[in-house]
Amino acid sequence: MSEADDELLPELDLRLTQENLEDLYEHAPCGYCSCLPDGTLVKLNHTLLNWLGYTREELVAHWCLQDLFTIGGRLHYETHCAPLLLLQDQVREISYTLRRKDGSTLPVLMSAVLVRDLDQQPLVVRITLFDITDRRRYEQELLRAKVQAEEQREQLAQANQLLVSKNEQLTRINADLDSFVYTASHDLKQPVTNMAGLFQELKRTASFHDPEANGMMSMFEEALQQILVTIQGLTEVVQQQREPxxxxxxxxxxxxxxxxxxxxxxxxxxxxxxxxxxxxxxxxxxxxxxxxxxxxxxxxxxxxxxxxxxxxxxxxxxxxxxxxxxxxxxxxxxxxxxxxxxxxxxxxxxxxxxxxxxxxxxxxxxxxxxxxxxxxxxxxxxxxxxxxxxxxxxx
Amino acid sequence: MDVLKRNNVTVFGEGKQAMVFVHGFGCDQRMWRLVAPAFAARYQVVLLDLVGSGQSDLTAYDPARYSSLQAHADDVLAVLHALNLREVVFVGHSVSAMIGLLAAIQEPDCFAQMILVAPSPCYINDGNYFGGFENADIEELLVAMDENYLGWSSIMAPVIMGHLDRPQLAAELNNSFCRTDPTIARHFARVTFLSDNRPDLPKVHTPSLILQCAHDLIAPTTVGTYLHRQLVGSQLLVLETSGHCPHLSVPQITVEAINRFLNTGVCRQYE
Missing domain, CATH: 3.30.565.10 (Histidine kinase-like ATPase, C-terminal domain)
Structure with a gap:
């Protein structure tokens, strides 16, 4: 705050200005800590200690920042976050889970800046942690929904694959049927035509003693005619199929x-x-x-x-x-x-x-x-x- | 296929011999920026991004192909062939130390010396072998990654490049380095941390230097010692630093150690 700003303040209730920096640091609605470049904790605020359930003496100089995370978070910190911090001097909005002294966990969002000394060597890392318990819950629901959607997409793809193969199968069966119809009409036509010719010849030359024979002869002729009509129909189908x-x-x-x-x-x-x-x-x-x-x-x-x-x-x-x-x-x-x-x-x-x-x-x-x-x-x-x-x- | 484009290969420096730097899981070739320039006066420096990381061609990331580290080793060899390089000094961080060893087993003539930065042949504990992690820990890492990738959108990635010469830009971009496609990162994490290359170690005959960090969660000192015993002609140097990235946390010391090894072939522990 500049001096110019101070001059504007006397109008305000003095109690509002008694915000004390020390108290602001200790009881801010977020966790603060500072650590050496290797992660060794040097300072933590009251809010963070309260979240964790440790005393300042237990942590300062004994623990590293990354020791406060779950093992998955530590892996992520060492492989991604630590190099990132050294490369760009800051990281923002990285999601970790703190492990409390009593073993329970607290999801947090971490931002950090790396402060360098006059020789540009890393000096200290300042860290801010936000409690994101509710947000994490929503996120997990979102993740679950995403996984579920992916599973359903997978199932759909499988069903689709099945349909495609069924369709291929049907197409094959259909082609087989076409060639069957062709073969049937083609192979039946010749012998049936022969039969018709032979029957005409038989009718001309043969005589029967049985009085019912003539009736049977004409029934036979009708049946023969029926077969010829059917084969003729099949031939038409085949012709149509052969010239699509x-x-x-x-x-x-x-x-x-x-x-x-x-x-x-x-x-x-x-x-x-x-x-x-x-x-x-x-x-x-x-x-x-x-x-x-x-x-x-x-x-x-x-x-x-x-x-x-x-x-x-x-x-x-x-x-x-x-x-x-x-x-x-x-x-x-x-x-x-x-x-x-x-x-x-x-x-x-x-x-x-x-x-x-x-x-x-x-x-x-x-x-x-x-x-x-x-x-x-x-x-x-x-x-x-x-x-x-x-x-x-x-x- | 242009492998130089695919692996976003960068070449600079003067020198007959090439020095090839390959980054580990979680970052990209820009993590060498405090170390690689120190060798540019004497070596042809080659930087690359593994396929799926940094500015590599993400469309080339076929999960089936990259389900083992051997595919990345093949890529490294393809880059060496494309640049017509032999007897290079290979510098690999973390998982890429193993990728380099796999490549050296396949084509020993391509490699003169290996610098293995914070290497581990196997991250998972197995009987008497202490890798540092259980399978459940790796699953937890995947969850941690998921939680961090939640807010990512697919349009973020392309914005990231080209401000190494203008560091003021870096500050404006949130976590801009080492960003990649979340699905690929997840897959690569699994491949990295579930790989077990212990059986390959006796097949390596290229001289190597193991740079071991004194306090490294990812590759503990017991892993460095194990590796030293298994690798014929290897030297082990413990760097007094914490974390997994000595080339970022103590770049000067890292450069000195590598130089000593390259100049004398010997790199004893600091007295």
Missing amino acids: EQVASDVVELQPFVEEIIRSLQPGEQAATFTLDFAAVPRLRMSRASLHSMLYNLLSNALKYAEPARTPHIRVSTAMVKDKVVLSVQDNGRGINMERHGAELFQLFRRFHPGVAGSGVGLYLVNRLVHQAGGRIEVDSQVGEGTTFHIYLPQ
Whole structure:
């Protein structure tokens, strides 16, 4: 305090100025001590002695500062703090734990300055210690939370790793399945074609005594036909899988395109009625072959699974929903029990109407083609009322 | 990979022979600043930071690779090769004394003499061997480190360099020396204090000087004596000082002791 400041003081209550330096040092709300450069304690204030439970005589000249720390703190002091003090003449805010005479501990924050003599040799170290019992508790909670977060991150990483390997496994299984389908369709086709040829030959040349034989012959022929249809379906799937990089550059005018498919489905009789509405989106840019296969399968399904009691009515339309084109095929047929079969609707060889001939390939193929075109497919269906397929295509 | 950059290698001084200084755990090459310049007139002085310490390339710290001191020894050899150095005087503090010995076992031709400052081949007590610590003590050190790294932020590290020539700057930066990434420091602490290189000692044939501090918690005098017995052709000199860093607490005496050893090959205990 300068003399100039003193002159301003007389106005104040004199009692306030009677703060005595000795008392301030001894009873400051923090621990003070001084030690030689090697750590030997030379002076400690009353607050610190009180914290520690030692007398001044026990410590001064006998103990080193670092002896007051726990062993971990001493290691830290010797390897980090002591060299730091000699290098930069001060350290600040280093966290240590004091060991009291009764064995209990007191967490403190230490700051220290190194005072040098006129020859720049280390003379004395002045140390201030703050009791940080509460702060340490918060810190420990923070540390625990940090450790916990790290553990959870580790667990997440492991779970993720597991998912990645499961995914790889599934991809492999899927590839195996594809090659199985290919092998099955390829290897079955030849012998079944042979059988069909042989059977035609047999039917032409053989005669049977048993009157039921003719019936059995036609049942056999039907079964054979069924196998051929299935294999044909599989072949289509395989072809589609073998050429996945179809260019989506065809612009398909929907009205004539769909009319052509309808003609090929029911060449003669006009048992079903069709409504076509492509006003919203009259043409699509995608692979002509894929689109043909999708619509052919959906439309033939709509006819095949018609409700016998009423005339099939089928509506094919387009719409824009947000930025997606929706191509819908709606029928008034038997419908599908979605609760029971919804999950397996698009699986290979799944069939839901045993009374109607089918191979279980059609919807599987449609779904794959839609996905390949970057779209997705949704189904609405009510048993006895009809089914609507919505194909969402990116545009 | 540029090993000189990776280990933040500093070279200065005049002389044919090189003198390589390697710091110990808890600090970096700047801890040699009271000692290394004294040799610059006669030696090519080489300072480096171990990978993970000081201004080394922290991204090169692969915990798996650096899980043993041998990786640091390999780094030291890589630096010597990069600078085309042979028959160097190696000065290693604390754990780096062991790192130097491992390097000297691997390539003896690279080393002429070893100065081992406050060395210890094993910090943990083991049967009759007194290293000074129990495993629990090392765990406690890790806790103490955690408590001190709590407030550290990752942006602190880069601010630290380049004020050796302007000491007034040093005072403005809080604990600016010897700061490094807390995760690495923790890992290095474990590797350092749990290492046991006692079986390697008989394989060393390079002459060495052990500088033992009289009162050192980290490397007690019994450890220095043990090391002296195990190292063929070693000399033991006890320095009358406390603590673990004689090159900082009594730099002049440290320089004199090293000079005497280098000049005469003999360094008897002070009378």
